[in-house]
Amino acid sequence: MKKTIMTALLTLCVLAGVNASFAAGIGYVDYVKVSTTYPLAKKYTQELDKKVAAIKTYAEAQDKKIMAAKTEAEKKAIRNESVKQVRIKQQDYAATRNRYENELTAKVVAAAERVRVAKKLDVIIKKDSRVTGGVDCTLDVLNALK
Helix, strand or coil: CHHHHHHHHHHHHHHHHHHHHHCCCEEEECHHHHHHHCHHHHHHHHHHHHHHHHHHHHHHHHHHHHHHCCCHHHHHHHHHHHHHHHHHHHHHHHHHHHHHHHHHHHHHHHHHHHHHHHHCCCEEEEHHHCCCCCEECHHHHHHHHC
16 A cells, blocks of 8 residues: 555656646736736726716716706706716726726737747746746737737
């Protein structure tokens, strides 16, 4: 029994050593840098900022209307419509943000995969996920996104 366990452990060690000798390495990407440098990400950020500004402007205009209303019924009607419209605008913002994030993530992942294959790496991870070591592939991914 002891001999069988030792043989199994020795086999595992040999296999681990063989697998390690074929390991090509790990790359990493600074996703923050990609998301702030990639022109499409900048464009999407600006569009989302415009939506936020539009919601804020609308809410401020509605507040002025409420303050100018003469009766409580009029104030309540304006407030109810304002809340309804702000919710619609917020849902549109959230849907647009999710669509943009999904699109950007797909593009970055595809670019990272092209870089991974070209550099013969085993995996590319986000920079924040690594503890130490690895190959910085950020500029390669940015170039692949062009």
